[in-house]
Amino acid sequence: MTDAADRALAAQYEAYPYPQRDPAEEARRLVIGSPSHLREVDHWVFGARRPAGRPLRALFAGGGSGDGAIMLAQQMAWAGRPGEVVWLDRSAAARRVAEARAAVRGLSNIRFVSGSLLELPALGLGAFDYVDCCGVLHHLPDPAAGLAALARALAPGGGIGLMVYAPHGRTGVYMLQDALRLLAPPDRPPPERLEVARRLWRHLPETAWLKKNPWITDHLSGGDAGLYDLLLNPRDVAFTVPALLDLLAGAGLRPITFIEPVRYDAARYLPDPRLRERVAAMSWRERAALAEAIAGNMGIHILYAARAEDPPATPDWTDPAAVPVLREVTHGRMAEAAAGGALRVTFDGITLSLPLPRLAPAILRRVDGRRSLGAIRDGLVAEGAEAARAAADLAETCRTLEATNRLLLSAPAG
Ligand SMILES: C[S@@+](CC[C@H](N)C(=O)[O-])C[C@H]1O[C@@H](n2cnc3c(N)ncnc32)[C@H](O)[C@@H]1O
Structure with a gap:
């Protein structure tokens, strides 16, 4: 169609x-x-x-x-x-x-x-x-x-x-799309529409919602393609x-x-x-x-x-052979970030403080994309942690960080 x-x-x-x-x-x-x-x-x-x-x-x-x-x-x-x-x-x-x-x-x-x-x-x-x-x-x-x-x-x-x-999060976008359909109708050549959009942006009243919306930046940093896609898109x-x-x-x-x-x-x-x-x-x-x-x-x-018909394939954080890996963050930096008993993460202006257990920094220092969950737990125990505490803190740390999409499990070898 x-x-x-x-x-x-x-x-x-x-x-x-x-x-x-x-x-x-x-x-x-x-x-x-x-x-x-x-x-x-x-x-x-x-x-x-x-x-x-x-x-x-x-x-x-x-x-x-x-x-x-x-x-x-x-x-x-x-x-x-x-x-x-x-x-x-x-x-x-x-x-x-x-x-x-x-x-x-x-x-x-x-x-x-x-x-x-x-x-x-x-x-x-x-x-x-x-x-x-x-x-x-x-x-x-x-x-x-x-x-x-x-x-x-x-x-x-x-x-x-x-x-x-x-x-x-797109508050303000659709109003300006409406405005631009009037000022620069879709049947006008794209360069002309872009020029009108740029002029409009310069002269918008302060009350225009997009001016107050810091989460949308395509029209500011996305070049001609970004501006067109955001404000002049036909649908x-x-x-x-x-x-x-x-x-x-x-x-x-x-x-x-x-x-x-x-x-x-x-x-x-x-x-x-x-x-x-x-x-x-x-x-x-x-x-x-x-x-x-x-x-x-x-x-x-x-x-x-x-x-929908396939059985769920849920990551198994209880598998001692599974290897956790940090996505784009080094383990040193993540361990530092977790040192205060909570991890602070900011998403589009909202900072969430996620409580972490006492052993979280020691756990995160060991996440190198090679050590398995079992090896991490054994390392904590070898350093004096009680076995049940090590297992509980490992599980809690993994659950919390997985929810931030920062700590994930690797594909198994083979
Ligand atoms: C906003 S861009 C997204 C590009 C890319 N996926 C990204 O996120 O960077 C939308 C893309 O969808 C393509 N597109 C739109 N309708 C399509 C269709 N029916 N079949 C294939 N591509 C289509 C457009 O040509 C355009 O390149």
């Missing part, structure tokens, strides 16, 4: 491939994020049960200028992980940028396919263990049909990583937590987790015991919906999901 807005969307991403990237930058840094970080895929999608040596087929549906596909392909290459990353998008301009980025990195595990994700079966790409769809569904004429097409492309046991817009819809979970269910998918999980637990925002009692009686879905409504700062939702 396509319509006038969809044709305008296709034209937008030809004129302004998203996100705006200079391939030369690949020599200096790797853009990382969620979803689709290899450690997250190992942990959240496969429950740290899928052997690292088993080839992984990953699809990036609406891969754009390549952030996610390049990240995963590079992480797989660095880790010597077999498999293939398939980039799929209908924008030829985005493909040129993504291909140039892969070339600068010398990546040979990434394949580029031009086409629509709505026509996946006709493309004959086969089944995928993992599908990324980041920032795409909310632009489609029928997001439910798009997600269903992706769900059908999953191999048994496979999972999906999504990012969609969320309404509250974008935002999903509340319940709307997104309903969308998933309609596509035969089951949520695994939001990222970061701790942000979606309303109890974390509410120290008042009476309120906490009420939250404690709520389902996971209600707690997440409440967290979104309370926090007000969520402009996107990142979510991992699995096929």
